[in-house]
Every structure is written in structure tokens, then in C-alpha cells.
């Protein structure tokens with residue numbers, strides 16, 4: 001009989017886990033407290049990348065996931081990444097050479113561009129930088145659309161997705177998790193339960209006595225009103241202004257690592273971002289703030305993903321991470337292999353949820 005797996009959370013990570021498990025022949029139920037599509041996912045800048053101060057092993061993990069997005073695009077109608085490339089000059093001058101050399105040595109398709117090169121890549125920049133790094137293999141995705149397309153594929157493969165359904169606690173028998181109980185008291189039984197609940201993961205684990213320390217750093221993103229034409233080709237990381245144009249036509253911007261802490265001054269920060277966007281991008285002068293989002297990154301305390309079975313609890317699996325948009329394909333693929341086939345990929349070794357840094 002097919003293994004029955006309950007996935008708690010239908011953001012980009014839960015959707016991908018559910019899809020890969022369905023492909024592996026498991027019987028899937030996904031439950032989500034919201035509408036499906038995620039919470040952190042809906043507040044994300046959604047830049048697909050392997051860059052930024054990562055140890056080499058984590059860099060390769062992320063890169064593997066970038067390839068996973070291309071596979072998902074071919075498997076699921078409606079999953080569409082814009083492989084537009086990313087150009088950055090938001091790097092301290094003293095780090096520039098090391099950053100370039102290191103990533104190039106690791107095999108990242110990074111190339112240095114001068115003022116004319118930057119202008120060719122982004123003709124819409126008012127003042128192109130004199131020196132920047134361009135990575136053609138990076139991309140961006142509309143993350144809620146992608147998560148919903150993946151969930152639709154889960155349903156098409158015979159899985160069940162229950163939205164508006166909050167898991168209140170886990171059900172156990174002889175110390176093994178045998179499913180979860182929803183807010184209205186309904187028990188959903190499963191052979192294995194996967195928590196993909198983003199920032200709620202820590203609280204859910206606590207209900208069963210498992211500790212997993214997390215940091216939820218906030219990030220504000222200013223979404224402009226819709227521009228009637230294409231103003232940017234790809235991802236642009238200028239100092240204090242990381243910006244991209246969505247498929248709908250909005251320019252979305254964050255001040256730092258794709259969204260910084262507004263410290264209670266959302267409106268002021270968004271106004272500043274809009275002013276920076278206007279100073280940077282030709283044709284954006286008439287845009288206004290469309291809306292502002294402040295999301296929290298579901299980050300395990302040491303900054304790296306937590307993926308695996310918590311120590312001492314049978315029947316439970318956890319998947320929580322920042323950069324979940326980048327990482328969703330590889331996480332889904334490897335979690336499915338572990339749950340369906342019993343094979344734990346060696347690339348998951350650093351990310352055990354019971355590691356000393358998290359408990």
C-alpha cells in the first residue's frame with residue numbers, strides 16, 4: 001500500500017515536498033491554515049541564486065536547486081522561472097575581488113562588467129555602475145503562483161490539498177507521530193508527517209517537545225504600482241536598492257538582502273525605497289507605492305536549513321529554511337527520496353534538525 005504522508009504547510013517548500021512525494025508514489029494530504037501559497041513565500045523577493053557569503057558546500061546545494069527549478073519547469077505546467085540573470089554592485093569594494101574569484105572558482109557563471117556592459121544588460125539604468133558582477137544563470141519567480149501551480153500538480157497526481165485547515169497538535173501512539181489533529185478536532189492519520197510550516201515550525205515542534213531554535217528576521221518589500229512597460233530586464237542589486245520587475249509589471253524593492261527590518265517605520269522605508277528606485281530606473285518616475293509587505297524569514301538559528309527527522313521522534317520530518325524559494329526543488333526531491341526510499345542524500349548531512357546549533 002502507498003505510504004500516506006501528511007504535509008503541514010502549503011508554501012513553496014511544502015508544495016515541492018508534496019509534489020516530489022506524490023511522484024514517488026506516496027498518498028499525499030497537504031493541509032494549510034491559509035489559502036495555500038504560503039506566508040513567507042508571499043512576502044519573498046524570490047530571487048533564485050547561490051550567492052552571498054555562503055560556505056562552498058551550501059553554495060553547491062543551492063546551485064543544485066537552481067537546476068531543480070529547470071526540472072520543475074519541464075514537469076509542471078504553470079511553473080515558470082524568468083532566468084533573467086542578476087547584476088550586483090552592492091558589494092563593499094574590499095570584498096569585490098574575493099567574492100568574484102571565489103564564486104568563479106566554484107563554477108558560478110559570474111562575469112565582471114564595466115559601465116558599458118552594465119548598460120547593455122540593463123539599458124533602463126539611469127547611471128550604470130562602473131563595475132558590477134553579472135550572473136546570467138540566476139532567476140526570479142512569482143512564488144505564490146509557482147507554489148499554487150505545484151499544488152495543482154499534486155492534486156492532478158491524486159493528492160489532496162486542504163486549505164483553511166490549521167494543525168493544532170500532533171497525534172502520537174507509543175511515542176510515534178501518527179498524524180495531526182486540526183483546529184476542529186479532526187484527526188488526519190498518516191505514516192509520516194512533514195512539517196513545512198515556515199515561521200510556525202518552531203511552535204509546532206514545541207507542542208511535541210522538540211526544540212529547534214529559529215531567527216525570524218523581518219524584511220520589507222515595497223511594491224510599486226504597475227508600470228505599463230518593461231523597465232528592467234532582470235535582478236538589480238544596487239547599494240540600498242535591490243529591485244526587480246514582477247511579471248505583472250510592478251517594481252519591487254528591498255534595501256538590503258532583498259528586504260530589511262523597517263523597525264516600525266514601514267511607510268518611511270517604503271517611501272525611501274521608491275525614491276531610490278526612481279533615481280535608479282528610467283521610466284519609473286510616475287510610479288507610486290502600490291503596497292508594502294513585511295515578511296519574516298523562517299531561518300534556523302545558524303542560518304542554514306533544517307531538514308530531516310528530529311531526534312527521538314518517529315513519524316515526523318521537518319523542512320524549514322530561509323532561501324526556501326531557491327531551495328524548494330532540491331529539498332522536495334531529497335525529502336521524497338528519504339521518506340519514500342529510505343535514502344538520505346549526503347548533501348543533506350549538514351542540515352540535520354538535531355544539530356547542536358539548533359537545540
Ligand SMILES: Cc1cc2nc3c(=O)[nH]c(=O)nc-3n(C[C@H](O)[C@H](O)[C@H](O)COP(=O)(O)OP(=O)(O)OC[C@H]3O[C@@H](n4cnc5c(N)ncnc54)[C@H](O)[C@@H]3O)c2cc1C
Pocket residue numbers: 008009010011012013014015031032033034035036037038039040041042043044045046047048049165166167168196197198199200201204218219220221257258259294295296297298319320321322323324325326327
Ligand atoms: C523579505 C523576504 C525576502 C526573501 N527573499 C528571498 C529570496 O530572494 N530568495 C529566496 O530563495 N528566499 C527568499 N526569502 C525566503 C523564502 O521566502 C522562504 O524561505 C520561503 O518562502 C519559505 O517557504 P515555506 O513554504 O517554508 O514557508 P511559508 O511560505 O511561510 O509557508 C508555510 C505555510 O505553512 C502554513 N502553516 C503554518 N502553520 C500551520 C499550521 N499549524 N497548520 C497548517 N498550516 C500551517 C502557513 O499558512 C503557510 O502557508 C525571503 C523571505 C522574506 C521574508
